Amino acid sequence: MYVLLDGDSAEEYLESYSAGSETPVCYYDPEGMPKLELYYDRETGCGCGLRYVRTENGVDLLGFPIEGYERKLQSTYWNFPNPYSTQIVYGEARRIDRIPEFLYRTTTGLEEKYMYDSENRLCAYHLTGRLKTEEGEREEKALFTVSFLYGGNGTLQEKIYQFDEEAFRHEDVGGNQRFVYDGLERLLYVEEMKPGVMGECHCLIYEGDSMIPTAYLYLSANFALLERIEEQDCHNRVEVPRDGADAFLHQVGLSLVSGVTHGATLFKFIY
Secondary structure (H helix, E strand, C coil): CCEEECHHHHHHHHHHCCCCCCCCEEEECCCCCEEEEEEECCCCCEEEEEEEEEECCEEEEEEEEEECECCCCCCEEECCCCCCCCCEEECCCCEEECCCHHHHHHEEEEEEEEEECCCCCEEEEEEEEEEEECCEECCCEEEEEEEEEECCCCCEEEEEEEECCCCCCCCCCCCCEEEEECCCCCEEEEEECCCCCCCCEEEEECCCCCCCCCEEEEECCCCEEEEEEEECCCCCCCCCCCCHHHHHHHHHCCCCCEEEECCEEEEEEEC
């Protein structure tokens, strides 16, 4: 699907899709480096894109086609996800849980720890436990970790998921993932983090300052899929929280057991 480009050939590539006059949707990584540019007609969904991929030798510029909106029998809805959530999507059925059910069978001593910085912002979540083996239980270790990083204006900028390969080897969780947000704490994209491999990337497209994306782009190594998104009007809709730890804890309904470690507040939940 991808075509390797340079500065001159990229301009020709855009012209071949009649995309030179389109206003692109641009994405950047948290360091400010270009990540993705989308040139497409908003009505038809047709056009092309440029993807910047870091390699050992620098950055490759790759062009790819966008062949219109995917036609589906059912609409794709936006469910107002909590940016401070630590829920895991796993398995072929794409189940969503804070602690996946299978971990209760394969581990013991599961323990959740929430850590906050000096400004009471959630900065880390750790799920620890001991894996069961034929030889017995192994030493306690982190099975799943979420890191929260904030920008200069205090809003969430990145959320990074890291999974223990041994604990999740039999389940499809998509590997380690990076969630990137803008200044309004809108989710911009999610990408797999695989060294030396161009992983999957899920991008959300917004119009103006709307908190609801209008379209969703899925990029793999082999194809690009663009879908329209509609607002879901249902009784359990929630607002996107922007108040750090308080909003997160309110949404997931946890009660606190406090302690202090290394200048940060630590909350534990033991199962």
